[in-house]
Amino acid sequence: MKRVLLVEDDQGLRELIAEALVDDGYQVDGAPDGAVALELAAQYPPDLVILDLMMPNVDGEAFSTAMRQLEGLASVPIIVVSASRYSHEVGIRVGAQVALRKPFDLNELCEHVEQFLR
Amino acid sequence: MRSSMEAERRHARIRRLEDAALFRLLVDRVLDYAIFALTPDGHVATWNQGAERLKGYVAREIIGQSFERFYTEEERAVGRPAQLLAAARTEGRVEDEGWRVRKDGSRFWADVVITALTDDRGHLIGYAKVTRDLTERREAEHDRAARLAAERTAERIERLQVATAALAAASRLVDAAEILTDIGMRTLGAAAAAVAAPTPDGAALEVLDVRGYERHLLKPQQRLSIDAPYAMTCAWRSHQPVFLASREQVQAAYPELLGVVADSPFAAWAAVPLRIEGCMLGILVLSFAEPRSLDPDERGFLLALGEVGAQAIDRARLYESEQRARGEAEAAVAAQDKFLSIAAHELRTPVAAVKAAAQLADRSIARGQLDVARFTRHLASINRSADRLGALIEDLLDVSRLRTGQLRLRREEVELGLLVQEIVGRYSATERGHRFTLRAPSEQVRVDADPLRLEQVLDNLLSNAVKYSPYGGSIEVRLCLEAEGVTVTVTDHGIGLPVGQEAGIFEAFGRGSNATARQIQGLGLGLAISRQLVEVHGGRIWAASAGEGQGTTLRLWLPVVSPGAAE
Numbered sequence: 190m191k192r193v194l195l196v197e198d199d200q201g202l203r204e205l206i207a208e209a210l211v212d213d214g215y216q217v218d219g220a221p222d223g224a225v226a227l228e229l230a231a232q233y234p235p236d237l238v239i240l241d242l243m244m245p246n247v248d249g250e251a252f253s254t255a256m257r258q259l260e261g262l263a264s265v266p267i268i269v270v271s272a273s274r275y276s277h278e279v280g281i282r283v284g285a286q287v288a289l290r291k292p293f294d295l296n297e298l299c300e301h302v303e304q305f306l307r
Numbered sequence: 308m309r310s311s312m313e314a315e316r317r318h319a320r321i322r323r324l325e326d327a328a329l330f331r332l333l334v335d336r337v338l339d340y341a342i343f344a345l346t347p348d349g350h351v352a353t354w355n356q357g358a359e360r361l362k363g364y365v366a367r368e369i370i371g372q373s374f375e376r377f378y379t380e381e382e383r384a385v386g387r388p389a390q391l392l393a394a395a396r397t398e399g400r401v402e403d404e405g406w407r408v409r410k411d412g413s414r415f416w417a418d419v420v421i422t423a424l425t426d427d428r429g430h431l432i433g434y435a436k437v438t439r440d441l442t443e444r445r446e447a448e449h450d451r452a453a454r455l456a457a458e459r460t461a462e463r464i465e466r467l468q469v470a471t472a473a474l475a476a477a478s479r480l481v482d483a484a485e486i487l488t489d490i491g492m493r494t495l496g497a498a499a500a501a502v503a504a505p506t507p508d509g510a511a512l513e514v515l516d517v518r519g520y521e522r523h524l525l526k527p528q529q530r531l532s533i534d535a536p537y538a539m540t541c542a543w544r545s546h547q548p549v550f551l552a553s554r555e556q557v558q559a560a561y562p563e564l565l566g567v568v569a570d571s572p573f574a575a576w577a578a579v580p581l582r583i584e585g586c587m588l589g590i591l592v593l594s595f596a597e598p599r600s601l602d603p604d605e606r607g608f609l610l611a612l613g614e615v616g617a618q619a620i621d622r623a624r625l626y627e628s629e630q631r632a633r634g635e636a637e638a639a640v641a642a643q644d645k646f647l648s649i650a651a652h653e654l655r656t657p658v659a660a661v662k663a664a665a666q667l668a669d670r671s672i673a674r675g676q677l678d679v680a681r682f683t684r685h686l687a688s689i690n691r692s693a694d695r696l697g698a699l700i701e702d703l704l705d706v707s708r709l710r711t712g713q714l715r716l717r718r719e720e721v722e723l724g725l726l727v728q729e730i731v732g733r734y735s736a737t738e739r740g741h742r743f744t745l746r747a748p749s750e751q752v753r754v755d756a757d758p759l760r761l762e763q764v765l766d767n768l769l770s771n772a773v774k775y776s777p778y779g780g781s782i783e784v785r786l787c788l789e790a791e792g793v794t795v796t797v798t799d800h801g802i803g804l805p806v807g808q809e810a811g812i813f814e815a816f817g818r819g820s821n822a823t824a825r826q827i828q829g830l831g832l833g834l835a836i837s838r839q840l841v842e843v844h845g846g847r848i849w850a851a852s853a854g855e856g857q858g859t860t861l862r863l864w865l866p867v868v869s870p871g872a873a874e
Contacts, residue, residue: 199656201688205663209670243652272655274648291659295666 191306192216194235196226196252197270198244206239206270209295210302223247223255230256235265237305239298242271242279253283266305268298341438344424347431349374349392361440363410374436377407379414395421395434407438416445456604463608466494470612474619478626480504483619484516487581487591491612492519495605497593498573501525502581503539504589504620512543512590519594524571536563539590542578546587548610551576553598575599579609583617588624591616646710649816650703653830657699660692702832706815709839716757716843720868723752723761723793724786730765731784740779741772747786752793753868760840764848767833768797768861774827775819775859776801788867792846795863803859804852812850813838821855834861841865 193215197203200221207217218233220226224247230238238256242249249269257263269280269288280288287301334342334355341358343351350373354366362369362377375388382388382405394401400422407417418439424432470490477483484502492500499519503512511530520526533540541561542549551557552575557568573594581589591613601609668685671677708714724747735743754761772782776799785796804812804819811817818831834848841848846865852858 199660201692202656202660202663205660205667205685205688209663209667212670212674212676272652272659274652291655292662293659295663296670 190214190216191236192218192233193302193306194218194220194226194230194233194238196220196223196238196244196249197241198222199241206295206298209299213299213303215302215306223249223252226252227255230262231259234259234261237302238265238267239302240267240269240283240285242269242273242276242283250279250283253285257284268301268305270298339439341436343436345374345392345421345434345436347433349388349434352433358438361409361415361438362407368410377438379406379408382406391419391421392434395423396431399423404441415440416442460604463494463604466490467608467611467615471615474615475622477619477623480620480623480627481515483616483623484589486619487612487616488516488518491591491593491609494608494612495577495593495601496595497577498596499594501539501592502589502616503531503592504581505533505543505587506530509533512539515589521572536567537592538564538576538578539592542580542590542592543587546580546582548577548579548606548613550601550606552600572596577601577606577609579613581613581617581620583614583621586617588617588620642710646706646815654696654699657692657696661689661696664688664692699830702830702836705836706832706839709836709843714840714843716760718755718757720753721756721758721761723754723795723865724748726758726762727765727784727786727795730762730769734769734773737773739773741776742779742781743784744781745784748788750788752786752788754793754844754865755868756844756865761844764837764840764863765795767837768795768863771833771861772797772799772801772859774829775799775822791869792864792866795865796860797862798858798860800858803855803857804850805855809850809852813848837863 193210195203195207195210195217197206197219198221203219203221207219210217218229218235220229222244226238226240227247229235238253240249240253247255249271253267256265267280267283267285269276269283269285270291270293271279271288272291273279274290276290277288286305289298289301334353337355337357338360339357340355341361342355343358344353346352350371351369354364354369358369359365375383378388391401391403400420403419403421405417405419406414407419408414418441420437422435422437424435426432467490470486473486473490474483477486484504487502488500491497497519499517501514501517501520503514505511506513511532514525514527514529514531517525517527517529531537531540533543538549538551538561541564549561551561551564554568554574557564557576571594573596575595575598576592577595578590578592580587581591591609593609664685668682671681671685705714727747728745731743731745734741769782769784776782780800782800783796783798785794785798787794787796802819802821802825805821808819812819812831813834814831815835816831817835818829822829834850838848841863844865846863848861848863851860851862
């Protein structure tokens with residue numbers, strides 16, 4: 190089963206996205222910030238990361254830089270999901286393949302995930 | 308041999324010239340000087356051709372006449388001719404310069420030498436008078452003086468033009484002041500100069516530019532009370548220029564300035580108002596190293612400089628206030644932009660949650676997985692997010708209304724003790740299990756406030772205490788009545804505040820760094836709103852914490868309605 194690491198500080202939204210992904214048949218690890226996400230990534234190497242950018246402690250950008258240093262995770266695809274008007278620019282900077290802006294289309298997100306993990 | 312014959316002939320010629328008749332002929336032929344003799348009582352005795360040419364009389368008309376007619380009426384009236392003769396008699400010789408009158412009544416400027424003539428025994432036998440016409444030379448001197456004066460005036464006008472042009476380009480007050488001191492000093496050769504303008508309250512003159520003064524006497528930004536004894540303040544109070552040509556003049560005209568003048572290394576002063584259309588905008592003061600009496604031209608220059616200086620100061624002030632207003636407007640727009648961008652950003656996440664929940668429910672239906680329990684959960688999620696959005700929008704609107712002063716208060720007399728008791732009761736009943744203690748005075752505490760807004764503030768203080776302290780923690784609420792106000796203190800034993808962050812949490816979107824690090828939800832608007840609400844009620848709100856993990860105390864002070872006014 191493919192593994193998705195979901196990094197999002199809003200708990201309600203995190204649970205909703207996770208539910209959709211589980212429905213689609215993925216294993217989902219949820220993290221409320223970059224620090225927790227890094228621990229999870231090291232322990233359970235993800236096949237894809239869904240990443241919010243503005244989070245407490247370790248933010249999305251710092252997380253992606255650190256994660257790429259982890260063994261086997263240098264080229265894990267990242268989908269950025271952010272409220273920032275600069276989500277696209279920052280997405281490119283963190284090496285994301287896709288950047289979505291909140292509020293986003295859940296079906297569109299799931300389609301992107303499917304494309305990467307099919 | 309030949310040379311001795313020549314010497315013989317020369318001596319014979321000299322002897323012939325020594326002959327009295329010949330000498331008379333010589334005097335007679337001199338045309339450039341009037342040379343004539345006077346009797347001891349001042350009557351003309353001889354007359355040469357020079358005298359005839361100079362004064363217009365022929366010998367037979369004038370011989371035997373009194374020499375007084377050569378003098379002007381004014382001089383005759385004061386006995387000047389007799390005085391000169393008397394002086395020549397006692398001194399042997401007198402020299403004089405002045406106007407003399409020709410036969411036709413016209414005047415010429417004469418240089419006169421009168422020599423007393425005495426015989427071998429020293430008896431006065433008359434006077435020799437030699438007169439030279441100096442009119443042309445005098446006119447030439449006058450012309451030169453006039454030319455010099457004209458040149459000086461032209462130079463001043465040019466300086467004034469230079470000053471006007473430079474002042475027109477000065478957009479800052481200090482620039483205009485600098486040009487004024489510079490031009491004033493250079494044009495009049497002053498040793499020091501300064502420009503001062505009134506402070507906004509009009510109680511003092513503030514030095515805008517200064518040069519040449521020792522710092523202990525006068526320095527930039529120094530403020531002189533308008534009642535203080537200075538040339539500058541004298542001119543300011545009287546709206547008139549003050550010219551002090553010397554210390555003696557200070558003593559005579561402005562004795563109150565003597566104390567200041569005594570300490571001054573200068574010897575003369577000039578202070579002129581910078582005035583435009585009767586409105587006093589400042590003072591230009593010049594100090595001179597030597598006693599200095601300014602002529603009307605120089606005074607005129609200073610007054611004109613004061614006028615163009617006032618125009619420049621007026622313009623610079625206008626420009627500066629425009630700049631300030633523009634800066635403030637730009638800052639307000641920037642703040643509004645930042646606020647809108649943060650607000651929009653914060654609204655996006657709950658909207659995303661609403662949308663995701665709805666789409667999730669849609670997907671379930673589409674996939675035929677409709678399960679009531681799941682559906683109920685999605686609806687609850689939508690509900691929560693919508694509530695959060697509503698509260699968020701309300702907070703954002705409050706911040707915006709408070710910022711623009713559009714918040715309307717419905718003030719009435721509120722019994723604060725009851726209100727606090729009610730809110731504490733409400734919080735005690737929640738599931739988080741905090742233990743509240745309330746201490747309040749037995750008497751009523753009445754404040755003049757909008758009850759809904761006051762409740763919002765108190766609610767915010769308590770919700771902060773609950774939010775940032777552990778489940779079951781104790782929270783103390785205390786009301787303290789003071790002379791003119793009441794303090795509400797809410798103390799928790801929670802995460803506290805990092806040192807130095809006590810003020811920042813009352814700014815819009817400001818939160819303790821430990822709160823964001825712990826991912827405690829919140830936007831940082833509640834306390835910012837509370838602070839502004841308290842301030843529009845004439846109160847204060849502040850926070851104290853011994854540091855992270857040491858708990859937080861929030862304090863609110865409000866004025867109370869005095870018992871007299873309440874009854």
